[in-house]
Amino acid sequence: MAESNGVQSAVEIPADKAEILARPLEERDDIVVCENVHKWFDDFCAVRDVSMRVKRGEVVVIFGPSGSGKSTFIRMINRLEEHQQGRIVIDGIEMTNDVRNLDAIRREVGMVFQQFNLFPHITVLGNITLAPQRVRHLPRSEAEALAMRLLERVGIPEQAQKYPAELSGGQQQRVAIARALAMQPQIMLFDEPTSALDPEMIKEVLDAMRELAATGMTMLCVTHEMGFAREVADRMAFFDEGALVELGPPDQIFNNPQEDRTKMFLDQIL
Amino acid sequence: MTARAAPAPLPPATTVGVLGWLRKNLFSSRGSGIVTVLLAVLLGWVVVNLGIWVLVEADWTVIISRAPLYIVGLYPYEGYSRLAICLLLISVLLGMSWRAWPGPARRFAFAFGAVMLFVGVFPHEMAPEHRALLLLNLPFIGLGYVLTPRPAAANPGRLEAIAGGALAPALERIAIFSTPRRMVIAAFVALVLIMILILGIAGVPGLDPVNPADLGGLMINLLLAFFGIVCSLPIGIGLALGRRSNLPILRVACVIFIEVIRGVPLITLLFMSRHILPLTFPEELNIDRVYLAGITITIFSSAYMAENVRGGMAAVQAGQTEAAQALGLRGWQTTLLITLPQGLRNIIPAIVGQFISLFKDTSLVYFIGMLDLVEMGRVSVQGNQEFIDNGREVYLFIALVFWVFCFSMSFISRRIEGALGVGRR
Numbered sequence: 001m002a003e004s005n006g007v008q009s010a011v012e013i014p015a016d017k018a019e020i021l022a023r024p025l026e027e028r029d030d031i032v033v034c035e036n037v038h039k040w041f042d043d044f045c046a047v048r049d050v051s052m053r054v055k056r057g058e059v060v061v062i063f064g065p066s067g068s069g070k071s072t073f074i075r076m077i078n079r080l081e082e083h084q085q086g087r088i089v090i091d092g093i094e095m096t097n098d099v100r101n102l103d104a105i106r107r108e109v110g111m112v113f114q115q116f117n118l119f120p121h122i123t124v125l126g127n128i129t130l131a132p133q134r135v136r137h138l139p140r141s142e143a144e145a146l147a148m149r150l151l152e153r154v155g156i157p158e159q160a161q162k163y164p165a166e167l168s169g170g171q172q173q174r175v176a177i178a179r180a181l182a183m184q185p186q187i188m189l190f191d192e193p194t195s196a197l198d199p200e201m202i203k204e205v206l207d208a209m210r211e212l213a214a215t216g217m218t219m220l221c222v223t224h225e226m227g228f229a230r231e232v233a234d235r236m237a238f239f240d241e242g243a244l245v246e247l248g249p250p251d252q253i254f255n256n257p258q259e260d261r262t263k264m265f266l267d268q269i270l
Numbered sequence: 271m272t273a274r275a276a277p278a279p280l281p282p283a284t285t286v287g288v289l290g291w292l293r294k295n296l297f298s299s300r301g302s303g304i305v306t307v308l309l310a311v312l313l314g315w316v317v318v319n320l321g322i323w324v325l326v327e328a329d330w331t332v333i334i335s336r337a338p339l340y341i342v343g344l345y346p347y348e349g350y351s352r353l354a355i356c357l358l359l360i361s362v363l364l365g366m367s368w369r370a371w372p373g374p375a376r377r378f379a380f381a382f383g384a385v386m387l388f389v390g391v392f393p394h395e396m397a398p399e400h401r402a403l404l405l406l407n408l409p410f411i412g413l414g415y416v417l418t419p420r421p422a423a424a425n426p427g428r429l430e431a432i433a434g435g436a437l438a439p440a441l442e443r444i445a446i447f448s449t450p451r452r453m454v455i456a457a458f459v460a461l462v463l464i465m466i467l468i469l470g471i472a473g474v475p476g477l478d479p480v481n482p483a484d485l486g487g488l489m490i491n492l493l494l495a496f497f498g499i500v501c502s503l504p505i506g507i508g509l510a511l512g513r514r515s516n517l518p519i520l521r522v523a524c525v526i527f528i529e530v531i532r533g534v535p536l537i538t539l540l541f542m543s544r545h546i547l548p549l550t551f552p553e554e555l556n557i558d559r560v561y562l563a564g565i566t567i568t569i570f571s572s573a574y575m576a577e578n579v580r581g582g583m584a585a586v587q588a589g590q591t592e593a594a595q596a597l598g599l600r601g602w603q604t605t606l607l608i609t610l611p612q613g614l615r616n617i618i619p620a621i622v623g624q625f626i627s628l629f630k631d632t633s634l635v636y637f638i639g640m641l642d643l644v645e646m647g648r649v650s651v652q653g654n655q656e657f658i659d660n661g662r663e664v665y666l667f668i669a670l671v672f673w674v675f676c677f678s679m680s681f682i683s684r685r686i687e688g689a690l691g692v693g694r695r
């Protein structure tokens with residue numbers, strides 16, 4: 001592999017995966033499969049009958065009005081929420097109550113939250129090395145080397161010894177991205193990663209995400225950054241009232257939406 | 271980079287002199303003016319009368335002549351130097367915390383040193399070697415200070431600025447308390463040594479065992495409160511985790527324990543420990559009442575500690591657990607590495623508060639016949655014709671001692687709160 005390049009070595013795409021990523025999107029395997037997924041909170045149906053397949057290396061942007069179930073849907077993919085009907089398969093692993101399956105899936109899937117959720121009581125470096133040491137059982141030196149490479153990749157290696165509260169929002173979110181990447185996931189989930197940020201910090205986070213997409217990471221992003229979506233997304237998914245209303249490439253969504261609700265929503269926000 | 275920016279405007283003056291402050295805070299309306307005058311008269315009257323009594327009428331000889339009883343109870347005179355060595359150990363720990371935690375701990379180290387200096391030079395009956403040991407505390411605070419490296423974030427202190435760079439490498443080499451773990455170990459070793467020094471070991475020359483019943487005075491209040499808090503922390507954490515556990519039996523057992531203990535007064539627990547519990551174990555197992563009191567106070571404190579810990583952990587944001595789960599941490603890893611440390615940090619002020627109230631509660635051990643500070647005060651007055659009229663002096667002195675300890679505790683707690691940023695993130 002290209003050892004000279006810090007970015008490449010931090011991602012470590014295995015040879016077989018690299019071969020798959022070289023193919024066009026249509027010929028790749030499905031890494032996320034959701035079939036007729038439902039989720040209720042008490043009697044309220046937050047996600048209804050969502051079916052979606054995501055190809056390896058694909059970037060899907062999810063958008064829709066507030067309360068439409070975007071977060072709930074994305075959180076079901078790493079089981080922060082439990083789906084109650086339907087089927088979810090992540091990279092060939094069926095989502096069940098089996099602890100081993102759950103562990104395997106959580107290793108495959110990284111997540112970045114709107115509120116960053118960094119651990120305030122440990123340093124930036126500690127935040128990133130924690131899970132690799134405790135879950136992947138990397139030796140400390142190796143975990144720290146990995147963390148430093150990731151921090152360089154998101155552009156803040158000099159912040160390693162600070163505590164999260166000492167960083168700006170944009171820096172914190174980039175640490176959160178590095179922390180998720182340290183588990184070397186196959187899929188990254190983003191739930192409105194820039195919504196809690198001041199405008200001048202949004203760009204730095206979107207840049208980190210853009211770069212990540214360019215390395216062939218499979219990404220599911222809930223975001224209302226339509227510029228980012230237009231540029232980076234392979235497909236866009238419009239959610240409304242818990243249902244997946246429309247799923248298609250950005251060109252279709254922006255220029256030729258098939259559903260009235262999609263068009264109405266876009267007219268409102270653009 | 272050509273034109274220099276105009277100097278930033280100054281903020282408006284916040285107070286307009288003493289008169290302005292008075293008018294704003296004390297005489298803002300006719301009503302508040304009247305209240306202020308009335309309160310001032312009342313306060314002045316109390317202060318003047320009390321002051322006259324304290325300075326002129328009161329007879330403080332009882333305090334000075336009975337001071338050893340109030341401070342260390344019936345502890346044998348031959349052992350006083352052992353107690354003084356305990357103070358030296360505490361001094362080292364104080365010096366260590368002063369260096370590691372300059373803000374909150376410095377004043378405490380100062381105050382401790384000042385008390386030692388005062389008692390060491392105060393003109394009263396005291397053996398010269400005891401005076402020397404007390405004064406030795408001052409260099410020992412310094413010793414603890416230099417054995418600890420400067421925290422990375424802190425600026426070099428005045429001392430170091432004077433000593434200059436020449437000493438720095440030497441200082442670095444002798445800094446043995448260099449990690450939090452080493453500090454905790456040092457504190458733990460010091461506590462064990464203090465226990466050994468106080469109680470003694472049979473057969474070791476110079477460490478003759480002391481009859482536990484002779485422990486008393488302020489020393490026993492402090493020991494019981496301190497060991498009560500220290501021992502109840504792990505037990506309380508265990509109970510809190512048990513209460514959050516998924517195992518119904520464990521959960522119910524913890525809830526019952528916590529609620530039963532919290533539902534009864536400490537004095538009834540002390541009574542039971544002394545008069546009911548011994549019925550349940552063999553007669554020859556004659557546990558001294560000091561240990562019974564220690565165990566009872568620990569159990570009592572554990573129940574409250576458990577609730578504190580639970581509250582602290584519940585205050586940790588849900589996002590923290592979610593992030594840990596998303597990273598693949600198991601449930602127990604999430605608790606031990608994420609929720610518990612943050613929860614404990616949240617409750618440091620509550621723990622200090624609990625220590626304060628436990629410290630005051632230890633005066634209840636008179637009920638099982640122990641001579642703590644308060645009981646010793648009562649005995650010294652009522653048991654002695656000479657001092658039978660000095661009750662006011664004695665109880666005022668006792669109140670002052672308790673107040674000084676409790677106030678400095680809550681003072682430190684507020685400083686620690688600030689340093690840790692509890693309440694902000």
Ligand SMILES: Nc1ncnc2c1ncn2[C@@H]1O[C@H](COP(=O)(O)OP(=O)(O)OP(=O)(O)O)[C@@H](O)[C@H]1O
Nearest residue numbers: 041042044046064065066067068069070071072073
């Ligand atoms: N834990 C919960 N308990 C009960 N109802 C919930 C819970 N979480 C979400 N809901 C409800 O489910 C619906 C979908 O919520 P969700 O957070 O998925 O929406 P969203 O599309 O992410 O909205 P937003 O853009 O505001 O983040 C909402 O009506 C919400 O009130």
Ligand SMILES: [Mg+2]
Nearest residue numbers: 070071072191
């Ligand atoms: Mg949401």
